[in-house]
Amino acid sequence: MATASLLASILLPLTLLCASAVVGVRLKSDNLAPWTNEFESVELSCVIESISSTSKRIEWKKIRDGGNPSYVYFQERITGDLENRARLREPSSLVIENATRSDSAQYRCEVTAPEDKHSFAELLINLVVRVKPVTPECAVPSAVPVGKPAEFRCSEEEGFPRPKFQWFRDSEELPLDPRSSPRFANATYTIDLDTGVLTFDAVRKEDGGLYFCRAKNEAGASECKAQKMEVYDLNVVGIVLGVVVVVTVLALVTAGICCAYRRGYLSQQKQNNFKAPAKSEGVDYVRTEDEGDFRHKSSFII
Template identity: 80%
Template sequence: MATASLLRRVLVLLTLFCVNDVRSVKLKSDEHTPWTNEFETVELSCVIESISSPSPRIEWKKIKEGNPSYVYFQGRISGDLENRARLREPASLVIENASRTDTAQYRCEVTAPDDQRSFAELLIDLVVRVKPVMPKCAVPTAVPVGKPAEFLCSEEEGFPRPKFQWFRNSEEIPIDPKTSPRFMNASYTMDPETGVLSFGAVRKEDGGEYFCRAKNEAGYSECRAQKMEVYDLNVAGIVLGVVVVITVLALVTAGICCAYRRGYLHSQQKDDKFKAPAKSDGVDYVRTEEEGDFRHKSSFII
């Protein structure tokens, strides 16, 4: 008897649970972390798994940096998705011509007033991937053998942040030179995160055309190839040039000293110095046409 009573209680509880469960709105998603490439179409799946209310209220919100904003409210699309999104019945959201600004968290909310549990929500994290643009590359034009060299590559548009690869004469340069027989003796380090390729001591074999590739899940882009010339450093020629310059400077200095000692550089003083005119005595003399001599123009006081 006790066993039968216990079974009846269990059946009643299960029946009540099932009834309550049926009268509760439930949601599910086919993909909680969807992704798409920029300018493509993506669907944010929000499936109503169970509901009793014939006319539920459906809303979508976009949450970016902790701030929610309406995407679908009172039967219409709003915000920056107004002309690029639509609701696929009963509750999924379709975004067309996806933009990098659409990367955010989205919340599907369904309110069913006739259900015992009248509210349900689910979160979807959308990532819009952006293909990198042409990276900026800096390649040394000429480097002497045995000297260091640094190559730079950067790109700021791609999302997720791209990784970088370097190529020499169209052949990919491995991150670790010891993994390739062609680069085993090279002395370089490469960081795929920053795009910096550094040679500790350039070899003659390192000369050639270099370009960089920026790559992420959305695609890749490359800069134009740039040539680096590696030349031998002529130490003997440099020393000889320095000696010649020093010799010329010494000869010029000796010539100047010799000329100075012989007096060629002394400034000669003129014997006849310029004398200033005497001070006027206050009398002006004017020659007339009739007179061949001077006469007073004006009187003066003694």
């Protein structure tokens, strides 16, 4: 019995050692798609699930937009743009401090154990650094006549992922479908959540007020300053009277000009006050070869 126990105590470690040698290096991660907000920290989990060798080499590489990998952790030190913002958490996880938007990328954890039968293993981790939107740029028409269309614009280029847009009137959010709210049931607007464009087909008097836009994603939200839109009635009678007055004035001016022409007040008389000098009869001066010497071509007949 004692011999059997001794034999088992010897064979069991050997069996485990052989099993480990067959399996070799194997990795796992608690999260293959971590995310963090900009300026916060995040851990890229790379756990060595099995390894039989006592000596191992750990490397981390960064891959952006399908390009060539660049070293992040190599020869037991942090390199590249993460040199002062990252550290290795034993045995093989990578912690990034003060993450920036440029850290969004794929990261590859590689572990090599030369003495293992399967001496190499790797895994890919996709990190997303979310960026809060900055204050969006908003364009609100200042005055629109009743019944006319109107377009509001809102844009923001810094947030990541791309933010969605919301519009507010007098601090109350405009529902995506105006028919869903009794207060906006008769409104004729549409909202594009992706582009931030708010379009009214025909503005009502009730649509006037203070408008502002909010850009929002998973990292946070920002708003622009509220801007006022006035809705005014068109004075149709006044416009018609104004047109009539202008047409009447133009007709009177035209008639006056025609009458003045007919009476000759505006006719221009061409006067030629130049009188040609009379030619002396019977005398014709001819220039000789010598300058300044004249002679009579014909004589006076007395």
